[in-house]
Amino acid sequence: MLISNLEFMTGRKVTKHLGLVQGSSVRAKHAGRDIMSGIKNMFGGELTAYTELLQESREEATERMIEQARSVGANAVLNVRFSTSSITAGAAEIYVYGTAVILDESET
Amino acid sequence: MDQILIVAVLVSLGYFFGRRAEKKHFISLIEREKVMNQLPAMASRMPPQDNRYEQKLVSGNVVIANDYFKTFVAGLRNLFGGKISTYETLLDRGRREAVLRMKDQAQQFGAELVFNVKYETSSISGQDSRKMPIIEVHAYGTALKKL
Numbered sequence: 001m002l003i004s005n006l007e008f009m010t011g012r013k014v015t016k017h018l019g020l021v022q023g024s025s026v027r028a029k030h031a032g033r034d035i036m037s038g039i040k041n042m043f044g045g046e047l048t049a050y051t052e053l054l055q056e057s058r059e060e061a062t063e064r065m066i067e068q069a070r071s072v073g074a075n076a077v078l079n080v081r082f083s084t085s086s087i088t089a090g091a092a093e094i095y096v097y098g099t100a101v102i103l104d105e106s107e108t
Numbered sequence: 109m110d111q112i113l114i115v116a117v118l119v120s121l122g123y124f125f126g127r128r129a130e131k132k133h134f135i136s137l138i139e140r141e142k143v144m145n146q147l148p149a150m151a152s153r154m155p156p157q158d159n160r161y162e163q164k165l166v167s168g169n170v171v172i173a174n175d176y177f178k179t180f181v182a183g184l185r186n187l188f189g190g191k192i193s194t195y196e197t198l199l200d201r202g203r204r205e206a207v208l209r210m211k212d213q214a215q216q217f218g219a220e221l222v223f224n225v226k227y228e229t230s231s232i233s234g235q236d237s238r239k240m241p242i243i244e245v246h247a248y249g250t251a252l253k254k255l
Contacts, residue, residue: 003165005224006153006250011160042118043125044175044198045133046205047242050232051171054244058169080165082246084230092232092244 001066002076002103009076009103018072018100023064027057028091054092058082061096074100118176126175130197137204144211149222149249156221160255164217167248168209171232172202174241195241202245203227210247219251 002009036049069077080098087093155161174182178194185192207225214222225247232242 002163004163004250005165005226005248006155006163009163010155010157010252011255042122042176043129044122044173044178045126045129047171047173050242050244051169054169054171054246058167058246081226082167082228082248084228084244084246086230086232092230 001069001074003062003066003080003098004076004078005080005098007079009078012103014078014101015104016102018069018074018102020097021065021068021072021074021077021100022095022097023061023066023068024093024095025057025061025064026087026091026093027053054084054094057092057094058096061094065096065098069098069100072100074102076101076103115180119180120177122176122178122180126177129175130201133201133205137201137208140208141204144208144215147211147215147220147222149207149211149214149225151225153224155223155250155252161221161252162255164214164219164251164253165248166210166213166217166219166222166251167246168206168211168213169244169246170202170205170209171242171244172198172205173243174198176240179240198241199229199243199245202229202243203247206245206247210249214249214251217251217253219253221252222249223252225249 077098077100080096083095085093182192182194228246230244232244233240
């Protein structure tokens with residue numbers, strides 16, 4: 001599965017558009033990490049626990065999007081966009097969406 | 109009286125540690141940016157048509173928090189309005205770090221260009237103004253490798 005945030009694939013033609021596919025994931029951290037982050041918060045700087053959490057969350061959302069694209073028979077997802085919204089403090093929703101397409105295998 | 113003391117201790121701790129960490133971060137950012145300049149990232153949506161490329165989505169993210177001192181200063185600033193430079197450096201650090209991480213990923217892929225770079229900034233700490241601001245910056249783009 002090819003994932004790209006460009007609108008086309010260089011050198012390959014889109015033979016069919018299959019519409020929008022999407023994936024989302026909502027996550028919160030466990031309390032221990034939250035407390036550690038709270039202490040670190042006093043001094044500023046990067047909160048590695050959160051960075052990892054959101055990274056994982058994004059991977060999961062992408063995975064779900066790919067799953068959906070696969071089920072409609074696509075072999076690529078183009079023009080992918082991410083969006084984040086904070087639901088409450090400590091939990092965030094990651095949303096990823098794109099256009100599922102079928103690209104021809106032949107080279108132009 | 110005790111409360112004032114606690115705030116004073118937190119502010120001074122935030123000032124010393126936060127300042128040191130920020131200085132160190134900026135030095136490392138400048139160094140890494142010099143190295144990574146050979147891999148340009150662009151906001152353009154049209155990749156060059158002269159070659160065939162292999163594409164891959166690359167991304168970098170960072171969650172960064174303000175220190176106590178800066179939040180305190182920003183709180184005072186809020187009374188009078190105007191430029192809050194303590195937040196500006198925070199966002200600047202976040203964005204530059206995120207782009208560097210994205211480029212790291214692109215370099216591992218063997219790319220020579222990153223196209224259609226998009227930034228996304230969100231506040232993790234929610235809307236509660238009493239809380240310390242924590243922001244997340246996510247940068248993503250398409251890495252192109254010549255075939």
